[in-house]
């Protein structure tokens with residue numbers, strides 16, 4: 001059994017144990033993913049398969065992402081691709097988001113439902129740790145419309161120590177998905193004393209701005225969870241410090257999450273409010289044909 005708990009070697013064939021098996025299905029505001037520049041104000045049918053290809057000791061969703069022999073098998077419902085797409089449509093969703101745990105180990109399921117959802121006019125989204133093999137990235141990207149990708153740290157040591165993984169494949173996925181035209185946003189969960197140094201934050205911000213300054217960067221507040229409870233919740237001033245570092249690198253859209261704060265979108269050209277949010281949903285938009293109504297600056301995103 002692989003560490004993801006979704007794959008098993010059965011007579012020399014690596015088989016998927018998780019095809020169509022879901023531990024969660026809910027209609028969420030797309031802002032909750034978070035995706036702030038992709039179909040704002042719409043609902044996304046959000047699903048999860050149990051298991052993950054990382055082992056983050058701070059995982060906020062560990063009860064469904066981390067296999068635990070003592071806890072026994074996960075309660076799951078098996079949902080075939082046709083039923084999934086029908087459910088998304090009947091719940092008034094504009095997209096299906098594979099989220100909460102990690103979508104990559106569920107690739108065969110994704111490829112089957114994503115073909116159907118595209119034909120039905122739905123968009124396909126991954127909320128992912130970015131830990132793709134090259135083959136899985138190529139297979140998924142053709143059917144993906146948007147992804148929120150974690151860059152958890154800019155240190156390979158952090159990934160190895162706290163996630164059981166490594167950094168280079170994550171950065172390669174971000175670059176590749178961006179190059180293939182998938183709308184991407186980045187998330188970093190800021191853990192005091194672990195990934196919050198100026199050096200690390202400058203590294204992440206510089207990497208994002210090197211790709212495109214209009215890629216949104218979400219800096220999330222950490223709360224102690226699972227096996228990693230040494231650090232306190234992220235102090236608000238550290239979230240603001242990270243936001244300032246993003247701005248110093250020219251990033252146009254840096255947002256703070258997991259805490260009540262101003263998470264509106266302001267025009268990088270003139271500072272006008274263009275998208276107003278109330279916690280995790282859209283309150284109003286003044287965009288006019290993808291542009292700021294005051295100065296005409298193009299606000300990058302997928303708006304319709």
Ligand code: SF4
Pocket residue numbers: 052053054055056058059060061062065100101102129163
């Ligand atoms: S990648 Fe995400 S879901 Fe997987 S263990 Fe890490 S935090 Fe949890």
